[in-house]
Structures are given as structure tokens and as C-alpha cells.
Amino acid sequence: MTNQSIAAATETNPSVESSAGLASSSPSSAHLAEPKLSEPQKSAGQKRRWTIEDSEDLYRINGWGEPYFSINAAGHITVSPQGDRGGSLDLYELVRALKLRNLALPLLIRFSDILEDRIERLNACFAKAIARYNYPGVYRGVFPTKCNQQRHLIEDLVRFGKPHQFGLEAGSKPELMIALATLDTPGALLICNGYKDREYIETATLAQRLGHTPIVVVEQAEEVDLAIEAWRKLGVKPILGIRAKLSAKGIGRWGTSAGDRAKFGLTVPEMIRAVDQLRSADMLDCLQLLHYHIGSQISAINVVKEAIREASQIYVELARLGANMKYLDVGGGLGVDYDGSKTNFYASKNYSMQNYANDVVAEVKETCEERGLPVPTLVSESGRAIASHQSVLVFDVLGTSDVRPHLPEPPQDKDPLVIRNLYETYQSITVDNYQEAYHDAAQFKEEAVSMFGFGYLSLTDRARAEQFYWACNAKILEIARQQEYVPDDLEDLEKIMASIYYVNLSVFQSAPDSWAIDQLFPLMPIHRLDEEPTQRGTLADLTCDSDGKIDQFIDLRDVKYVLELHSLKRSEGDSPHSHEPYYLGMFLNGAYQEIMGNLHNLFGDTNAVHIKLTPKGYQIEHVVKGDTMTEVLGYVQYDSEDLIENIRQRTEQALQENQITLQEAQLLLENYERSLSRYTYLSA
Numbered sequence: 001m002t003n004q005s006i007a008a009a010t011e012t013n014p015s016v017e018s019s020a021g022l023a024s025s026s027p028s029s030a031h032l033a034e035p036k037l038s039e040p041q042k043s044a045g046q047k048r049r050w051t052i053e054d055s056e057d058l059y060r061i062n063g064w065g066e067p068y069f070s071i072n073a074a075g076h077i078t079v080s081p082q083g084d085r086g087g088s089l090d091l092y093e094l095v096r097a098l099k100l101r102n103l104a105l106p107l108l109i110r111f112s113d114i115l116e117d118r119i120e121r122l123n124a125c126f127a128k129a130i131a132r133y134n135y136p137g138v139y140r141g142v143f144p145t146k147c148n149q150q151r152h153l154i155e156d157l158v159r160f161g162k163p164h165q166f167g168l169e170a171g172s173k174p175e176l177m178i179a180l181a182t183l184d185t186p187g188a189l190l191i192c193n194g195y196k197d198r199e200y201i202e203t204a205t206l207a208q209r210l211g212h213t214p215i216v217v218v219e220q221a222e223e224v225d226l227a228i229e230a231w232r233k234l235g236v237k238p239i240l241g242i243r244a245k246l247s248a249k250g251i252g253r254w255g256t257s258a259g260d261r262a263k264f265g266l267t268v269p270e271m272i273r274a275v276d277q278l279r280s281a282d283m284l285d286c287l288q289l290l291h292y293h294i295g296s297q298i299s300a301i302n303v304v305k306e307a308i309r310e311a312s313q314i315y316v317e318l319a320r321l322g323a324n325m326k327y328l329d330v331g332g333g334l335g336v337d338y339d340g341s342k343t344n345f346y347a348s349k350n351y352s353m354q355n356y357a358n359d360v361v362a363e364v365k366e367t368c369e370e371r372g373l374p375v376p377t378l379v380s381e382s383g384r385a386i387a388s389h390q391s392v393l394v395f396d397v398l399g400t401s402d403v404r405p406h407l408p409e410p411p412q413d414k415d416p417l418v419i420r421n422l423y424e425t426y427q428s429i430t431v432d433n434y435q436e437a438y439h440d441a442a443q444f445k446e447e448a449v450s451m452f453g454f455g456y457l458s459l460t461d462r463a464r465a466e467q468f469y470w471a472c473n474a475k476i477l478e479i480a481r482q483q484e485y486v487p488d489d490l491e492d493l494e495k496i497m498a499s500i501y502y503v504n505l506s507v508f509q510s511a512p513d514s515w516a517i518d519q520l521f522p523l524m525p526i527h528r529l530d531e532e533p534t535q536r537g538t539l540a541d542l543t544c545d546s547d548g549k550i551d552q553f554i555d556l557r558d559v560k561y562v563l564e565l566h567s568l569k570r571s572e573g574d575s576p577h578s579h580e581p582y583y584l585g586m587f588l589n590g591a592y593q594e595i596m597g598n599l600h601n602l603f604g605d606t607n608a609v610h611i612k613l614t615p616k617g618y619q620i621e622h623v624v625k626g627d628t629m630t631e632v633l634g635y636v637q638y639d640s641e642d643l644i645e646n647i648r649q650r651t652e653q654a655l656q657e658n659q660i661t662l663q664e665a666q667l668l669l670e671n672y673e674r675s676l677s678r679y680t681y682l683s684a
């Protein structure tokens, strides 16, 4: 979790990159981060009114959200799905409108215009780099299907990509099935990665007859034999690529995708052997592409550069050995700035999309020119950078748990000493002794617990001791928050005092990477942003799993362990626990999360809608209903008819035995049956 460029980033610098894709940059683009840094103003004493600008700073929305997400005067998040080129809509109002159409939360909202904008940007960046360096070749990107295979999304992607001859990448046989049937753009590439058997290679090869340009990328030495056999059998020559195991190191979580121990790719000796094999089979003309992928979310531009440098050398060497080289495929890895810090932190990246394109284009051109070889068509397989921004998950808060206590009556002389000590500590807390008081209070509380263990303290007295302890912490925290520097030993206090916000979602279903690999997604309320969030909280999901929580959040430096949230507003009339809806949004989660989400506790797919901007507002293009209970139960081989029949028979028996009334039986059966056809999440 090092954050090397942070040191350079702490100066106040208001320069914010203009729209990522269109910013110009120098060829040596490994610049250090220059984030906009605005500490929340801690004007001692006088309280100003909280503004939406305060929320912008707090949640860093300009850092990670530009140009798609911002805050309007009403304190709601707005979405500008066409970036800086088009209109915007109020996310909070959209959610309310969707709820009126019976689309319950949690709700995944996909903005197809954002998807289009991402494709436009990526292609514009490469076009600009190609023009800038007079690169005598073209760029033909592909989308790695594994990033998000949803049909509506892939169909949109193919359509939006047509003007740029944007293609697809498949990493498995089922993904190949999708790509073969969906891609219909003349000249677009179909890159075939992953482990392959005979059937995979034959299918891909024959697809040339349908007008496809399938490139079978050899990832394992044995696949060369399969390719040779395919030609002999079919009489159609496959177009082949080779995946190189670069020695250039990746970085971060996926750093091990490169290097000698990587799972995929051929080492240099294996590549040489493959070339020899193909030459003997009279198939060296089939070898046209060099591919590498050094891992996802590359946060440092120097890593990108190092890899492209090594790969372009391998490319020219393969050409020199007689291969018919035409394409250089730089794989994925183009990062997403989840925390908006523009640093090489794992949740960020210290370069823009334009920097990335510039470095790829410049490096390849230089190497090919030096060696007097024609330049390749450049291919990239950027998944995360294309698919992340387009979807937003909106979910509601069901309730909160607060450790903040009611202060008990002051103790009397007859009360146990430990309680009196805690009370005295509470009374005496000031700016000058709050650190000492923190430790005193903790010690007295320990003492109280241990006395209770020995039977010297009643349960009621222990309760009072704990209440005073929490009161001390609350008072200390209030002082600590006013200070410029919080002493190290008090850092846990925010965490200890944080409220738990119970949220209507399953982390395992909707943000599996947050659970599995501690990935950070920007999270914030989508309304009330003109109000100060006075609470600090962590999120707990619906599953009965203590891992089903989110307790790490984006921050300018490193991560923070509590999120600033609003207290729930009581709604009148109803039960004492009912409150006005409080909606949170999880952003940039359009890549990988949906397909990796699992059915832990049988929480199923969430509802999803596709929204497109129109001149008059927006249009709901598709509604993809989330799983019903019947559907998730079906995944584990329960038939809902059988289940209902079972309950019916039991009810009948209970009726016979006078264990249940007829009305109760009716209600039970109705509820049971109705539930099965319902959403797996809670209804507010």
C-alpha cells in the first residue's frame, strides 16, 4: 500500500486534467500526480453552512467522477452520460421515477451513453497519438468480453464501436460463442485468448469463412500443434498470435500476470520453438500478432512503458525470424482512477488515457523505425477502462446502529469507584488532556469488565460503566476531529465510534472484488449533499456473513476506514424505526463485478435498467429484472411447486391437529407463495 507519489501531491494545485481523452500531453508522460487538494475547512468555532462544494471535496467526486458525475444545486448527484458533450439527469430523481415503475432497490443503472463515450475517448486518444507521432498505421481496439458479458452491453458495444472497427476478445469457449454471433463489424478483430482445445481452434479458424478476422493467440506451447492439425484437417490457415511472457514486471494486485511464473504465455525459448515448428509446417505466414497482458489496473505509467518497450523488441525480432507480423496487441491494464487521486496508488493511476496511447504509439514507432520495419496495427484489450464508468449501483439504508450513548445519571458516593472514576474522566476531558483521558477511560472500562467477571459489579453497574466509557470516547472524538493532527494512538477511535449502516445489498453479489481483493469503489449518498454528513459509518450488508461489509473507502491519501454519512431522518406517523429513504450509490463498478457476483445466502442478481439520454430527458431502453426467489432456489435444485406443496401439506396437518387457525394457515400460505415470486432483497 505504498503511495509513492503522494509526497509530490500534497501541494495545493488546482489543475485538474480536462476530459481524460482529449488532454494533450508530452511524449514522456510519466508525470507525478497533481490532484486538486482541498482540505475541509476547519474554521475554529464559527460554523458555516455546509455546501455542495464541501460534499464535492469530501467525496472527491471531481477526482473520480469527471466528466460523468457531479452534484447539482439541489444536493443530488447528476449524471452527464455523454460526458462534456451532452445533457445531464438527476440521479436521485431517476431512482424515484424507477421506483414508481416497480423497480426495487438495489438497482443497477447502466448508462449506455457512458459506454459510448468511453469507446469514443479511447479511440480518440489513439487517433490523436497516431496523428501526433505520424504513426503510419492504425489502432483497432477490442473489448475483452470477460469484463462484462451482459448481452445488452455487448450489443451496444459492438454498435458503438462500428465507426472505429472495434472488435471483441474472447477468453473462453462460451465467450467465443458470444463474440462469433455478435460481432458483425467488417474489419474488426476477434482476438481468441485463453486455454484452447481442438474444437475452439477449429471453430475460430472456420469463422474466417463468415467474414470474421479471428486471431488465435497461442498461450500454451501445445496449442501450436493443435493449430497445425487444424490447418491440415480444414485446409484453412488459422491467423495466429503468440502471447509473450514478458519479463517486465506488472504492478499491484495483478502484477504476477507477467514474468517468468505467469500463468499464460510463452517464454522466449518457447516462442523460438513455436516459430521453428510453424516454419517446418510451412505456416510461419500464419503468425501475425504478438500479444501480452501484464495485469489489470496498472497504476504506474513507467510499468506500461517498460512492457511496451520489451514487447516491441520481441515484435521486430519475430518479424526478423520470418513471421508475417502485422499486429501488436498490448492487452489490458489501462487503469481506472477509483479514488481520483491521480497517483500510482493501487486504486488510482498516475497517467491519463492519452498518456497511455502516446506511450504505446511512440514506443512502437521508434522501435520499428530503428529496425527499418513497417509498424503494426495496434490493438489493445482495455476492459476496465471501457466498462467501469457505465454502471451505478443504487441501494438503500435499512437502519443504523449507533454506539453513541445516553449519558446516565451522575454517580453517587455509594457507587463503585470505577464508575465514579469514569464519570470524573468524562467530566475532565479538555483539549489539553484528551489523549490521556482516552487511555484512562479505556483502562477504567477494562477494570469494570474484569470486576464484573469476578462478580464484584452488577449487570446494571457494568452497563453504566460502559455508557460513561462511550460518552468519554464521544467527547474525545469531538475534540480530536478539531485538531490538525490526531495522535497515532487515537486513530482507531473513529473506527470504534463509527455507526453501522445496514444496507440493502449483498457485497458478494454486487461488489465481490471489494470482499475478495479489497478493491475500492467510490461510494457516497446520491442526495442530501447540501447537508453536512454528521455521522461516520461503515456499511454492513444483508448476508449473515461477517465479511459482508464495506469498511474501506477511497481517500486522497491511502484509504479511510469510515465514511461520512447523514443521520437517518425519522419519518412521521409510522413505526418508531421508520425513516425517510436514504440512498447510497456505488460507482465505477461496471467491470467484472456482475459476473463474479455470487449467490451467497441466496441473494440473487439485482434489478438492472439501461438508460439512454434523449433530447427530452431519458428513455428506459431495457429492464433486466433481478432474480426471484424461485429462480435462486432453482439454482440449488429446489422446485418451487414442490416447496409450496410441502408447506401446504404441513399446514393441513397442523390444521388437523388444531395447531393453527384457518386464517393463520391462509396467511402463511399466501406469504410463502407470494415470496417465491419476489425479489430476494428486502423491500423498504
Ligand SMILES: *Cc1c(COP(=O)(O)O)cnc(C)c1O
Pocket (backbone or CB within 6 Å): 144, 146, 147, 171, 193, 293, 295, 296, 297, 331, 332, 333, 334, 381, 382, 383, 384, 385, 591
Ligand atoms: C482480463 C484481461 C484483459 C482486460 O484487462 P483490463 O485491465 O480490464 O483492461 C485484457 N486481456 C486479457 C488477456 C485479459 O486476461
